[in-house]
Amino acid sequence: MKYDYLVVGSGLFGAIFAHEATKKGKKVLVVDKRSNIAGNIYTKEVEGINVHEYGAHIFHTNNKKVWQYVNQFAEFNRFTNSPVANYKGELYSLPFNMYTFNKMWGVVTPEEATKKIEEQRKEITHEPTNLEEQAISLVGRDIYEKLIKGYTEKQWGRDCKDLPSFIIKRLPVRLTFDNNYFNALYQGIPVGGYTKMVENMLEGIEVRLNTDYLENKEELDQLADKVVYTGPIDAYFNYQLGTLEYRSVRFETELLDIPNFQGNAAVNYTDRETPWTRIIEHKWFEFGKDKDGNDIDKTVISREYSSEWKPGDEPYYPVNDERNNKLYAKYKELADQNGKVIFGGRLGMYKYFDMDAVIAEALNCVKENLGEQYDRDK
Ligand code: FDA
Structure with missing residues (x-):
């Protein structure tokens, strides 16, 4: 075999697995069906602004090991998530x-x-x-x-x-003047964008983009001893037991010829009449500055709409209800019988993971498959 591992998906899970396996001397090939790396944390530079193409991503964690780990690939800024609610023009802190x-x-x-x-x-x-x-x-x-x-x-x-x-089980009420949304010890946005961070993880590793693993399975399987698959688990098994459901989001992104649209990264629209749920103004994740520290005279905004998901749409949030959980458990049984393939990441494990959790999962997977290196529980 030419490679020890074929990693399907260059998102956070796949990139970390590929990085760690390579560090251990394994030969790795990464494939992704998209034309870019980084999966859903992909950021694209537009007019000096790092645009979060698949929804706003704010890194936050209480896990010191994960924080230290991820800091080797990027420097993080001091961004603190403090969203604002807009109810018919009245603004409230969240x-x-x-x-x-x-x-x-x-x-x-x-x-x-x-x-x-x-x-x-x-x-x-x-x-x-x-x-x-x-x-x-x-x-x-x-x-x-x-x-x-x-x-x-x-x-x-x-x-x-x-x-x-x-x-709704709990609705946190703070009797303090604290707008910091996440109760996390560590929080920030990678300077230069998430794509650059994933690029650093994949440095020196062969990556083939625009390559759908499932469409080229026979040929790609022959290249490696083991496969790490981070695509949808039901798609891997050709939906033979049924389709797992997701909730979807639709984004309408616009470049505006003004320097400041809403003065904050996230504004939630809490009335029913406004069709979008929130507007993200990407430049405020980086304090309105370009990579040289200059003010940017334009801005990019994304309106977010909640939308029904149907097979073929981009999967966003797994719907972990009884039906889907049971179906996933059956797919998991099939997956466990497959000695060649490791299923990982949010789609392979059909679970919503924040980025810090997906990093911990990936490092745990490395430990299980490549030996002692990281212990998320210690
Ligand atoms: P990811 O989906 O990123 O990667 C999978 C890759 O596999 C993709 O690149 C895909 O193209 C590829 N692939 C799939 N099938 C393939 C095939 N057949 N052949 C080849 N390639 C294939 N977390 C957080 O900590 N803070 C936040 O603010 C947010 N915000 C947020 C907003 C929204 C709208 C969502 C849905 C999620 C978040 N997250 C988040 C979570 C975060 O997005 C998540 O933890 C990571 O993207 C998961 O990385 P994975 O590598 O598991 O999947």
Whole structure:
């Protein structure tokens, strides 16, 4: 065989596996059906702005090992995710915190805010039977009406009264002036974009783009002893047991001839009438500066729409309900019987992973298949 490993997919999982295997002296070939590397974390430079083509990606983690690991491939900036909610032109801070409550009710102290929320929560006197009642019982009607209802209905394409209460278990309420969305020790965006970070992972490794593994399976399988497959698991088995479902997102991206559209990386539109769920203004992930530190006089925005997924569409979020989980378990059984192929990543394992989790999974997979090198639990 010409290669020890054929890695299918140059996303985060595939790139890390390829990097670590190469470091251990293995000969690796990476193929990707797209015309670019980096999978869903791909960023494309437009007018000096790194555009997140498959949705906003903010790196955040509490895992020190993962943070140290990823820092060898990129320097991270100090970006902190602090989204803003736009409800019919009224702007609120997210996640719900003292700035939000002050704007909503004019309250000034945490005690006043707590009193207001407690008063409004009392509206629901029975066990909540749907998402609307559940949300009101947790944070009261005002926050529900302005910041939860419309956004949730757009995401699910259904009325909150028709959605089950279990979708929302907790709604974090912060009685501090803290707009930092993620409770993570480490957070940032790789300087120069995610594509450059993945390029560094794949340095010196043979990569073939525009190459669909499943369409060239026989020929590619003959090239390597083992295959690491990070595409959809059901596609690998030709959907023989059925199709796993996803939720999808659609992006409308525009280059604008103005320097500043919304003054923040993410603005959520929380009313039902606005058709998009949020607008991302990519330059603010990097403080509006190009790679030389100069201000950029243009801007790129992406409107995000929640959309129904049908087979053939780009898969985004796995729908881990009972039907899909059972189906995945059956595919997993087939996968476990296949001694040649390792299934990894968000599509191969049919699971939503944040980037830090996919890195931990990839390193764990390296450890299992290539020996001691990293232990995510230590
Ligand atoms: P990924 O999908 O990136 O890579 C798989 C690769 O396999 C692709 O390049 C694909 O083309 C290739 N492939 C598939 N089938 C093939 C075939 N037959 N032949 C050849 N190649 C094939 N995480 C986070 O930490 N912070 C964030 O802010 C976000 N934001 C976010 C937004 C949205 C909208 C989504 C859907 C996800 C996030 N994430 C996130 C999660 C993040 O995107 C995720 O952790 C990684 O992209 C997963 O990397 P993988 O390598 O597993 O898959």
